[in-house]
Amino acid sequence: MDRGGMDRGRRGRGRRGRGDRVEDKDVCLSRRLSFALRHGANQMGLHMNPDGFIFVEELLAHAQFRSFSLEDVERVVATNDKQRFKLRPCPEDGQLQIRANQGHSVQVCDLELKAIQSGSPDCPMEGVHGSYLHHWPSIRSQGLSRMNRTHIHLATGLPGEGGVISGMRTNCDLAIYIDVPKALSDGIQFFWSENGVLLTPGDSEGKLLPKYFSRALRLRPTQSLLPLE
Structure with a gap:
């Protein structure tokens, strides 16, 4: 050779x-x-x-x-x-x-966020938060937390669906769907970022409680994880 x-x-x-x-x-x-x-x-x-x-x-x-x-x-x-x-x-x-455009842990006074009103044309019925299956037991019992960031990030669908480009990592294997109108009716604020990410500071403790979950899916393969019991 x-x-x-x-x-x-x-x-x-x-x-x-x-x-x-x-x-x-x-x-x-x-x-x-x-x-x-x-x-x-x-x-x-x-x-x-x-x-x-x-x-x-x-x-x-x-x-x-x-x-x-x-x-x-x-x-x-x-x-x-x-x-x-x-x-x-x-x-x-x-x-x-x-x-x-979003994702800050430092306080930014004016990110040009657009507030969402209940019943407005731009109010989505659901937002979806991407996470990982090993977090599901904690999320199922305690809800989602904004952690050290100023907002919890939500997409309007899974990556690639209907032009969704941002709002969750593509390697997430857990999708938690949020009933946005229900949360709005309880006084929780939601905003649109400039690049189409749905943002919420959560409640007074920075959380979205499980009562606002409309469904949860394990991804790859897709399987429903609800009901929560």
């Missing part, structure tokens, strides 16, 4: 193209943006406006982002399948700013 040919073959199989490197770079940038814009701006020394925006120039000057360019940021924002981020020129001076 041609040993040199074998070595060349191994090197060929291990070689990665430019597209793979760009994809890995974009994944890394997206994760760093998510952390900075949702959770870590203050501890990173970045100035976040009350509406959640940070100047891109300041962001790229930070040590965590110096290996990225404005072009990288613009590409990640434009191609992100869940539309997590928003770019805009600052209304005051035109400098480019960026923020996360």
